[in-house]
Amino acid sequence: MHLSRIEEKMLSGEYGEVVEKAIRVVVKVGEALGAERLVEISHAHVSGISYFNIGDEGLELLEDLSNKGAKVGVYTTANPYSFAGLALYKDKELVEKQVRIIGSLLKIGVDPNSFTCTPYKLRKPLTGEHLAWAESSAVIYANSVLGARTNREGGLVALMSALIGRTYYAGMHSMENRKASEVIVALFDVDSILVASLLGLYIGGVSHSIPYVRARYSAENELLLDIMLRSMLASIATTSDLPMAVLESVTPQHTYIIEKGETISVDIRELENMNIKCYSDTLLLGCPHITLHELEALLRDRHLDLLQKYGISKVIVTVPKYDEKHYDVISKLIQKARERYSIEVQILPGACAVVSNLKLLGFTTIATPHGKALHYLQNLAGVKPCTIHV
Incomplete structure (x- = not known):
């Protein structure tokens, strides 16, 4: 991989042990994915901060980084924490460990007003802007609605990118990989959050590449439409590893390439299998x-x-x-x-x-x-x- 002079200095340890380890992780991941260089980012978003997810090992890693003086090099946000972060559990040790995770992230430099899976509501990325985001629902929204460029990173890789202000130039960062080749046509009005979500779960289950989605959206106002769109996109990312979907009349032009491929028509009845009918108050x-x-x-x-x-x-x-x-x-x-x-x-x-x-x-x-x-x-x-x- 070709590195700039500053990146070479990072790799040689001139910027400290933490930065050296961080760039080694990003370079190794990039080389494995065929990246020939790194690209500067303007915003990193870290996932995997619930104690229920990362446990003692994750807590130890974050505290080790913060104790060694790790600091983010770009604007960085983090995913939501578990309900233990609001002290809703009686287990004091559980609450204390979740609070320590949050404290370590704040010490590293994560925006204290973040802790959300919708970082684009705090800072809206520009079209074409390079990011290193780790939350799947945020990644697919950034690529599909905003026209920004981010891969679907793991939480650790996103954190390492935050520390060096760079990520590897591969995947969604390159236009040649933003090709939509499967056309999904909804034969019904997408008129609620639930219908949008079920359609998204279906699309994620049948798509083998970036889909081009043609649908009619019916919402009372722009606020509700945006909730529907991000619920649908989050659902696509839930039942697939897709980082992007091209939404007709929504995804910014010139941020994707259209290729001829299979067309799949979806009837509302095909969503019934995902409709979990039971009762809760x-x-x-x-x-x-x-x-x-x-x-x-x-x-x-x-x-x-x-x-x-x-x-x-x-x-x-x-x-x-x-x-x-x-x-x-x-x-x-x-x-x-x-x-x-x-x-x-x-x-x-x-x-x-x-x-x-x-x-x-x-x-x-x-x-x-x-x-x-x-x-x-x-x-x-x-x-x-x-x-x-x-």
């Missing part, structure tokens, strides 16, 4: 995270009335971290849902349900319209998921 929203403005749109009277008819008595919402200026908005939402509809709304900033052990918190079933949560809740969180039409 608890609803999960925010997988991927939704913003407080989006939550306002989802908790309007018409939607709350529908949730009441579904028998929902509790809504868990995972959102990015927020500051005090939003407290009034949140309190009014919670009060309205409780007093008018007897629905308790619990807002959990910076946290993620699917990387938390929900069984330990007493849950057995949870309803959700999000495909990613439907796929992971049972295996990772220990509860049975149910679909709900939202």
